[in-house]
Amino acid sequence: MEKTKKQEIIFAVIKILAYLSVVFLATLLGYIFFRGFKVINIRFLTDVPRNGITEGGIFPAILGTFYLVLVSFIFAVPIGILAGVYIAEYTEENRFTQFIRVSVNILSGVPSIVFGLFGLAIFVNKMHFGVSILSGGLTLGILILPTVIQATIEALRSVPYSFREASFGIGATKWQTVKNIVLPTGISGILTGIILSIGRAAGETAPILFTAATFYTGRLPKSIFDEVMALPYLIYGLMTTGTFPDKQIPIAYGASTILLLLVFTMSIIAIIIRLKSRRNRKW
């Protein structure tokens, strides 16, 4: 009797705590969406900012974020997948590979503002890319690189050894096996990791602070060497340096809503891919 009583109490506490996280999420979303949807309409999504960002839309920021994510994607995905393939398939467990994996882990724990500083020093100044889409995209790329590498390693490790053995058994080389059997089998895990990291790249402010973003520009970027507006930085700017808070804060909430929707869409796509592949998985 005593025991079951105790158990019930503990269960109740755990249950409340679990629900609490859902409450936090719901409150956050409710609050942002409630304030954000008031300002969102077609014009808000397609127009450029007007009158010192008190009117008009946020299209340049949406486009800027898209470009930044695209560059980071082009940079980080091939390198990340290849590095992951190398670590998972071509190395044995030894001091050196452990060192690589620890490095990857540490890299993923580096505060994002430090990546921003690094990007400023290397891409903006040393390599003379200036404050630009290229600098910001590369900085974001380095930020998400560890996630892509880890996702690849995890996905490839989950492919049963018997598939590789079957492939070697009919005379396939290592590369043929990796390319035709291992990668296609693990691809959904890799994709999931990539999509989640895209969501992360879209939402980061610090890495683009000094490397790519500008609070306001009237014109759309013409090349990857132009600076751009970006959603997270726009929100930051409106809340800190805005001079007409009553008009600009609603715009910030609108931009937040768009950013959240973007990140959410990414997460949902990732979840769908994962569910689908789990359902199709029969081994």
Next chain:
Amino acid sequence: MVKIEVKDLKLWFGNKKILKEISMSIPEKSVLAIIGPSGCGKSTFLRSLNRMNDFIKGVKIEGKVYLDGKNIYSPDVNVFELRKKVGMVFQKPNPFPKTIYENIAYGLKIHGIKDKKMIQETVEKSLRDANLWNEVKDKLFDNAFSLSGGQQQRLCIARAIAIKPEVILMDEPTSALDPIATKRFENLVEELKKDYTIVIVTHNIQQAARVSQYTAFLYVGELIEFNRTEKIFTAPEDKRTEDYITGKFS
């Protein structure tokens, strides 16, 4: 005709000697069964015939294995060509997570065959030769994992014979199958020996007696006896062979 000649084969995993001075001649187009208690080195021996042990860390191999008179461990041997000639079927059916068709076409593609028509014909012929065609001809593009265990194992045979090997190694191929699927598999082995040299590792002594013409008895890494199957099962020369096949130990 001798197909494979094993000469003084020794194999270590680290410091542990797994195979001790094994020598035998495996005749062409026949079935050799390798029997012996668990952990006696049967699978390791089998895998040294197509160099699948190469992947294992800390493995050391000495001695020679001649395939048609050519030592497969000599440095100029192309191990991928070797495995094309010496195919393998594993203990657990391990089709690729692809369609039935792709499972077989893959082997042809990696060996450079691009002609679509030829691939199609080979897929059909291999499935026929593996006694699987009638069961799968209407669902060639279904995932291989939708097949039963016995069908999957026959698909693995089809995959192996599609690239026209000369030898097929089978590592306890029926241990995951039910008795009916096992029977079908054994019938298939019976037919395949007309065209291929087959080496089959089995735990099942009756299976060895049923399917093989030659039997090798391995015990703690040593080849105790190698002879025609009827000789081994009626008049074994070594006491240990007799004890093993009469079930005194396993």
